[in-house]
Amino acid sequence: MIELVVESRCVGCSACVEVCPTGVFDRAADGRPVLARVEDCQTCFMCELYCLADALYVAPDCENRVPVDEAAILASGLLGQYRRDSGWDEWEADPSKSNEHWRMEGVFARAARAPGGVGPGPARVE
Amino acid sequence: MTSLTADVLVIGGGLAGSWAAVAAARAGAAVILVEKGYCGTSGVTATAGPGHWWVPPDPDLRRAAIDRKLTPAAGLADPDWMARILDLTWTSLPTLEGHYRFSVDEAGRKQYRALRGPEYLRAMRRLALEAGATILDHHPALELLQHGDGSIAGARGLVRATGEDWTIRAGATVLATGGAGFRSHLLGAANNTGDGHLMAAEAGASISGMEFSTAHCIAPARTTMTRSMSYAFARYFDTDGCEVPIPPGPDNNREIAAALLKGPLFCSLERVPEDVRRLLPQIQPNFGLTFAREGVDPFTERFEVTLRGEGTIRGSGGLRIADADCGTDVPGLFAAGDTATRELVAGAVSGGGAINSSWALSSGQWAGRAAAERARRAGRRDAELARPIGQAGLRPLARPGGLDPREVERAAQAEVLPFDKIYFRQARTLAASADRLETLWRDTADHLVAMGSDRLRAREAAALVATARWVTHAAAGRTESRGMHYRTDLTGRDDRFAARQLVEGLDRVVTRYERPAAATARLEIAS
Ligand SMILES: Cc1cc2nc3c(=O)[nH]c(=O)nc-3n(C[C@H](O)[C@H](O)[C@H](O)COP(=O)(O)OP(=O)(O)OC[C@H]3O[C@@H](n4cnc5c(N)ncnc54)[C@H](O)[C@@H]3O)c2cc1C
Ligand code: SF4
Ligand code: SF4
Numbered sequence: 215m216i217e218l219v220v221e222s223r224c225v226g227c228s229a230c231v232e233v234c235p236t237g238v239f240d241r242a243a244d245g246r247p248v249l250a251r252v253e254d255c256q257t258c259f260m261c262e263l264y265c266l267a268d269a270l271y272v273a274p275d276c277e278n279r280v281p282v283d284e285a286a287i288l289a290s291g292l293l294g295q296y297r298r299d300s301g302w303d304e305w306e307a308d309p310s311k312s313n314e315h316w317r318m319e320g321v322f323a324r325a326a327r328a329p330g331g332v333g334p335g336p337a338r339v340e
Numbered sequence: 341m342t343s344l345t346a347d348v349l350v351i352g353g354g355l356a357g358s359w360a361a362v363a364a365a366r367a368g369a370a371v372i373l374v375e376k377g378y379c380g381t382s383g384v385t386a387t388a389g390p391g392h393w394w395v396p397p398d399p400d401l402r403r404a405a406i407d408r409k410l411t412p413a414a415g416l417a418d419p420d421w422m423a424r425i426l427d428l429t430w431t432s433l434p435t436l437e438g439h440y441r442f443s444v445d446e447a448g449r450k451q452y453r454a455l456r457g458p459e460y461l462r463a464m465r466r467l468a469l470e471a472g473a474t475i476l477d478h479h480p481a482l483e484l485l486q487h488g489d490g491s492i493a494g495a496r497g498l499v500r501a502t503g504e505d506w507t508i509r510a511g512a513t514v515l516a517t518g519g520a521g522f523r524s525h526l527l528g529a530a531n532n533t534g535d536g537h538l539m540a541a542e543a544g545a546s547i548s549g550m551e552f553s554t555a556h557c558i559a560p561a562r563t564t565m566t567r568s569m570s571y572a573f574a575r576y577f578d579t580d581g582c583e584v585p586i587p588p589g590p591d592n593n594r595e596i597a598a599a600l601l602k603g604p605l606f607c608s609l610e611r612v613p614e615d616v617r618r619l620l621p622q623i624q625p626n627f628g629l630t631f632a633r634e635g636v637d638p639f640t641e642r643f644e645v646t647l648r649g650e651g652t653i654r655g656s657g658g659l660r661i662a663d664a665d666c667g668t669d670v671p672g673l674f675a676a677g678d679t680a681t682r683e684l685v686a687g688a689v690s691g692g693g694a695i696n697s698s699w700a701l702s703s704g705q706w707a708g709r710a711a712a713e714r715a716r717r718a719g720r721r722d723a724e725l726a727r728p729i730g731q732a733g734l735r736p737l738a739r740p741g742g743l744d745p746r747e748v749e750r751a752a753q754a755e756v757l758p759f760d761k762i763y764f765r766q767a768r769t770l771a772a773s774a775d776r777l778e779t780l781w782r783d784t785a786d787h788l789v790a791m792g793s794d795r796l797r798a799r800e801a802a803a804l805v806a807t808a809r810w811v812t813h814a815a816a817g818r819t820e821s822r823g824m825h826y827r828t829d830l831t832g833r834d835d836r837f838a839a840r841q842l843v844e845g846l847d848r849v850v851t852r853y854e855r856p857a858a859a860t861a862r863l864e865i866a867s
């Protein structure tokens with residue numbers, strides 16, 4: 215669930231408030247998000263993907279609230295990982311972030327051929 | 341209160357709803373799309389990465405592709421519908437060019453078949469806006485409006501930020517609210533609570549194939565990350581470190597469920613090849629998020645796993661489709677995507693992996709186009725009287741109050757999420773579940789109500805109970821095993837049931853089989 219808005223990074227663009235599919239945030243007068251309904255968070259990481267300031271941290275646990283340490287998270291380099299790996303925004307032209315999603319079908323096929331694999335099965339993508 | 345009118349109202353802005361909005365707007369209709377969350381991030385496609393059913397328009401290739409899917413479909417699919425979705429998928433995906441950056445393989449060929457979810461839905465939003473549709477985010481629909489003649493006149497809902505009402509009158513309405521996922525923590529599925537199923541049933545629609553609702557997806561324990569590709573290489577271990585003999589994926593969820601019923605299960609991904617590991621963040625950027633945050637290296641360390649139930653999402657049941665335009669049994673109401681039955685194209689097995697997204701893309705466009713056509717013929721009729729027809733969770737039949745929507749939700753989940761109840765169905769436990777759901781439904785219909793924005797939660801709880809009840813009745817009514825519906829007390833297939841099964845009714849649920857094609861033919865010969 216969403217556990218942290220790094221206030222020192224947030225620029226108050228309200229993108230997260232807008233894109234959150236489950237209405238977790240309220241919008242403060244200055245445009246910043248207020249964590250109003252954390253228990254409704256569906257742990258989808260979409261807010262992080264749309265936050266250009268990399269100011270949001272969604273904890274992986276979707277069942278329980280967990281304590282977070284802002285300083286440790288800032289130091290970890292984890293903020294913005296989804297946006298970077300997705301090759302969005304400033305990463306768009308970076309060839310090391312190109313969209314290789316289409317290779318999924320080939321990966322399934324390799325797994326099927328690997329030792330212990332199920333053999334050539336129906337192509338499968340998720 | 342906001343009052344608006346449109347030619348076409350689309351309810352739900354996931355994959356199917358956005359394609360419906362595009363098609364209706366391109367057909368010249370004034371379109372409003374209302375979305376519970378945000379059109380672009382909401383729904384199960386936005387967080388995943390759907391591969392479509394992608395076969396070149398060569399008659400032999402197409403026929404062979406259909407034949408391969410007809411066997412697992414176990415007599416419930418229709419090759420003509422399958423051919424139609426193959427065709428529309430092939431011509432539609434390239435039209436996203438300019439809004440989606442398609443990858444190119446080593447040979448320089450554009451790769452259209454599989455798209456990344458967030459980028460796909462972002463493109464669909466842009467396409468819908470470009471076509472002229474109006475999108476209202478955070479505007480969940482609560483109930484349908486009905487004319488005196490039974491046709492659908494639009495819908496009523498609320499604005500999440502304020503709790504205020506909106507009413508939209510429209511010449512035709514498309515339901516694209518997704519499948520019913522029972523809030524199992526399946527990635528991206530929290531909004532998919534079966535609202536469309538309940539709204540349509542209140543208008544008198546039939547629902548088909550709800551017994552085909554046993555799909556699950558693997559995820560690291562306590563997470564939503566149901567991205568299963570890497571698990572095709574997985575090995576599994578129990579708490580003592582002994583290997584559990586589970587066949588490699590993807591079709592091994594029953595064995596995983598059986599192991600989880602015995603105790604915690606741990607996974608090793610050490611067999612994932614080096615080059616795949618390196619490319620994974622570019623293939624599935626969200627797969628690694630939970631591991632990195634837990635400080636776990638999934639390729640060298642074992643981690644605990646669980647299964648997330650999918651309800652009807654990667655099952656195949658939903659609203660009965662009554663005609664070639666994706667009309668339902670109710671005039672003026674169309675169904676698209678996971679809200680509709682996908683038995684026509686997937687039969688008794690999951691349409692996940694290719695068919696479901698091709699169905700969402702196709703049924704969305706057919707429904708959108710037909711809705712535009714109906715609105716053009718019949719007009720908006722917005723001066724005529726129309727009645728809101730929602731009941732459970734909105735207008736209690738008896739003394740209101742005293743029920744917590746979250747408690748109601750948990751009680752419904754308890755009948756349709758435990759692995760033993762879904763994967764190992766049998767008459768005795770199904771009957772007990774049906775009894776408990778009957779009481780829960782009665783209480784919900786009699787007492788559940790809320791105020792302001794909380795009305796959404798109450799209505800969702802009612803929809804969860806309603807869909808859980810239909811799933812349970814349908815599973816009890818199919819007294820055989822077929823496709824993904826597996827009965828431990830009736831393990832064989834029984835050809836008397838080679839037909840689609842309908843569930844109908846809210847006050848009282850009845851099930852009946854649609855006449856099998858073979859029986860119809862015999863009757864015609866006899867008469
Ligand atoms: C992990 C995963 C992987 C998948 N991979 C594949 C694949 O590779 N290939 C494939 O073919 N299929 C795949 N599928 C299935 C595919 O994603 C679905 O078939 C497809 O998303 C269906 O689209 P939809 O629009 O019907 O539903 P969704 O995309 O779920 O959209 C439903 C929308 O309706 C909205 N809504 C709900 N209730 C209301 C309301 N009351 N008012 C307004 N809006 C409402 C929701 O917020 C949501 O945005 C996958 C599914 C999952 C879960
Ligand atoms: S998207 Fe990021 S920067 Fe914008 S308001 Fe939200 S947290 Fe702040
Ligand atoms: S993770 Fe998803 S549901 Fe949770 S706050 Fe972010 S966008 Fe909203």
